[in-house]
Amino acid sequence: MTAVDTALRVLLWSTAADGGTATRPAPPEGELTVPQELAAPPPDAGPAVVRLAAQSAARLRLDALAAREPRPVGAGALLLAAAVGARAQARLAAETVRAVPPARSLWDVLAYHAVVAPALPHITDPVLAGRLRAASPLTALLDRPDPVGETQAELLLEDVLLAHPQGRRLITTVYCEAPASPAQALWRGRLLDQLRMSERELVIDVYEAALLRHTEAHLSLIRRARVGLTVPPDLAAARPVAHWWAALARLERSHRKLLRARSGIGTAYLPGVRLYRQVERLEASGGSTA
Numbered sequence: 001m002t003a004v005d006t007a008l009r010v011l012l013w014s015t016a017a018d019g020g021t022a023t024r025p026a027p028p029e030g031e032l033t034v035p036q037e038l039a040a041p042p043p044d045a046g047p048a049v050v051r052l053a054a055q056s057a058a059r060l061r062l063d064a065l066a067a068r069e070p071r072p073v074g075a076g077a078l079l080l081a082a083a084v085g086a087r088a089q090a091r092l093a094a095e096t097v098r099a100v101p102p103a104r105s106l107w108d109v110l111a112y113h114a115v116v117a118p119a120l121p122h123i124t125d126p127v128l129a130g131r132l133r134a135a136s137p138l139t140a141l142l143d144r145p146d147p148v149g150e151t152q153a154e155l156l157l158e159d160v161l162l163a164h165p166q167g168r169r170l171i172t173t174v175y176c177e178a179p180a181s182p183a184q185a186l187w188r189g190r191l192l193d194q195l196r197m198s199e200r201e202l203v204i205d206v207y208e209a210a211l212l213r214h215t216e217a218h219l220s221l222i223r224r225a226r227v228g229l230t231v232p233p234d235l236a237a238a239r240p241v242a243h244w245w246a247a248l249a250r251l252e253r254s255h256r257k258l259l260r261a262r263s264g265i266g267t268a269y270l271p272g273v274r275l276y277r278q279v280e281r282l283e284a285s286g287g288s289t290a
Contacts, residue, residue, distance in 0.1 A: 003096075004037045004045065006030025006085035007078045010115065011048045014081065015055060017118035026122045030085040032092055038079055049077045053107045056114035062106075065164040071105035080115045080135060083128070090125035097131040102152070106160060113138035142174050144187040157191070168202055176209035178217035182240035185221075189243035196247045200255070207248045208264040215268055222271045226278075233282055242279035245272035249280075 009028040017024055053073045057066040083096040103109045116136040120143070123129040133140050134149035141153040141161075161167025175192065179185035195203050210218055225241040228234035252259060252273055259265050 001030045002034040002037055003030075003032045003082045003086070004034070004041055004078075006032065007038065007041075007082035008045060008048060010081035010085040010119075011045075011052055011077070014115050014118060015048075015052055017114075024118060027084050027087075027119050029088055030082075032082060032086045032089065032096060035082075035096070038075075038082060038096075041075060041078055045075070045078055049073055049075065049111055050107075052077060052114045053111035056110040060110070060113075060170055062110070062166050062170060065160070065166045066106050066110060068164075069106040071107065073107035073111050074101060074104060076100045076103065076108055076135075077111035077115050080112060080132065083132070084115060084119040084123070087119075087123055087125065087128060090128045094125070094128045094131050097128070097135055100135045103137060109136075109138045109156065109160075112136040113142075117143070142170075144181070144184045154191075162199065162202070172202065172205045172209055175206045176213060178210075178214050178221055179240070179244055182237075185240035185244045189240070189246055192244070192247040193250070196250060200251070200258070203247050204251065204258060204262060204265075207269060208262050211266065211268045212264045219268075219271060222275050225275055229278060229282070235279065235282055238275070238279050239283075242272075242276040245269075245276040249273040249276040 006028070009030060013025075013027050050073055053066075057063045079096055079100045083093040083100075086093040086096065100112075103112055113136050116132045116139045120129060120132065120139070123132065130146040133143070134146040134152075137145075137149060137152040137156045140146065140149040141157055145153045157171070161171060175188050179188060192203050192206060221241045225238040228237045248259075248269055249272075252269075259269070
């Protein structure tokens, strides 16, 4: 099986995947023989990548935004698919990801995400997983980035998604969910706090949606974090959850009237704000509860 065969099988799997659910079957596995063919793929490879990008736009409800993108989709998704299929050869697969060109159009961004996001739960090698995240700015933005991918994820957010209603809706829909990991909580919390001044209404939208749609999931995370703040406090465990609420805690101090004007905010946000302030005090005192 050649690298192109492997890539085409993974592209077909990605087309059937639903965006990263770990319960789906694992991606197909294959070899990376004759890798030079990835530079000049067969005629059926191009249309497969185009279909994948279009399907990704539809799934994420970014179709109107993507329709404004005049630049075509490239072949980078084919290289990513080959690397995913060859994940058992982690070092070779990671080297393949290094050859992936940066996403040059929104179609590239969508195609890269469609390959990487559903595959990540099945990637056990941390180096390969990090390189896949770094190569896919939309995956990095919506999940969490590898450190080298942070800048591209932020540029995608600021220059593309925040400039269109569909992009803003996607951020609200995804970021209002209870974080799936500490790293994701820290990343999303940092971005929400970063947007607090320039995109205040969007940030409040995220928290309002969180309290309306995912109340119990967020409260469950808060309760578990508070359990760890006994003597001695486990700040490392509580910090990610607390920092997800940082932007709202600071808005509660500076723009309380704006929060009270939102019918979906109510008082359900108070446990999160209290957790953040407790962690803030503990950090200021060096972790001492005295």
